[in-house]
Amino acid sequence: MQEESRKIDISRVLDAPRSLVYQAFTDPDHFVAWWGPIGNSLPRDEVEFDVRPGGHQRWTEVSASDPDIRVHVRVDLTEVVDGEVIDGLMRVAGHLPGGFEPFDTRVRVEFFDEEVGRTRLEIRQWLPGHLAGPSEGGWRQGFAKLDAALAIIRGGATDNRERE
Amino acid sequence: MTGTDQLSAVFSALADPTRRAILADLAERDATVTELTAPLSISMPAVSRHLKVLQHATLISRSRSGKWRASHLEAAPLREAADWIERYRKFWDTSLTRLDAHLAAVQAAERAANATAGTVGMSTTSDQER
Secondary structure, three states, rough: OOHHHHHEEEEEEEEEOOOHHHHHOOHHHHHHHHHOOOEEEEOOHEEEOOOOOOOEEEEEEEOOOOOOOEEEEEEEEEEEEEEEEEEEEEEEOOHHHOOOOEEEEEEEEEEEEEHHHEEEEEEEOOOOHHOOOHHHHHHHHHHHHHHHHHHHHHOOOOOOOOOO | OOOOHHHHHHHHHHHOHHHHHHHHHHHHHEHHHHHOOOOOOOOHHHHHHHHHHHHOOOOEEOOOOOOOOOOOOOOOHHHHHHHHHHHHHHHHHHHHHHHHHHHEEEEHHHHHHHHHHOOOOOOHHHHOOO
């Protein structure tokens, strides 16, 4: 339950075979064609992928509206299963838009076969560790609290004072 | 405070059940220390100390008018974390929509190439155009 409160969960079915969808995440020539957000560009010569457990993926995002905004992203890959899983710690640094500070966020992408040659993506992205303190325990605890507090703000649950 | 420091202050403030109870109370209305102490089983000075922590984390603000010093819930710091989530949801939504289009284009090109290869010498080129 706490686990659920501190990450983004996205599921999407794409009309392409699993091998091709996996390639779109792991081949730089494919990757630069779709990785967002819209308006950003990824200079091809600043993309470097070494996709294997212990490897990395590295690229730079350049803002179209303000070329000074250059976001440097490096994913240290912890788990890679060919055609099935890419999991790693994404380190986002550089001059970030929106006044965001550099942060680390774990991202896990899983690929599943669907009917008639389609592929289901399951993407999970964890909130940056700095949002909840240094320890894993602090993290978990912090997000349980955040959950409760957000519920208060939404006005949906003003009575969850002691539900642990 | 920087964003990171502020979020740390927010989380440590929220770590205490009494302070969460106070926030829940303030979500319904602004309240004085006396009003906030009533439903709790702790002293008024203890409640005051909790209010200071919440104020430092900018989770609440306190008016200074007269002897009725009311506390007011400030939602902004919590929204910062919620905004982060929202931002990345949008990011994925946009990127995956582009990925969908990219995959469609790649497959269309492949099909066209295969069709061409499979019909060498035949005069059906007009069927293969996109």
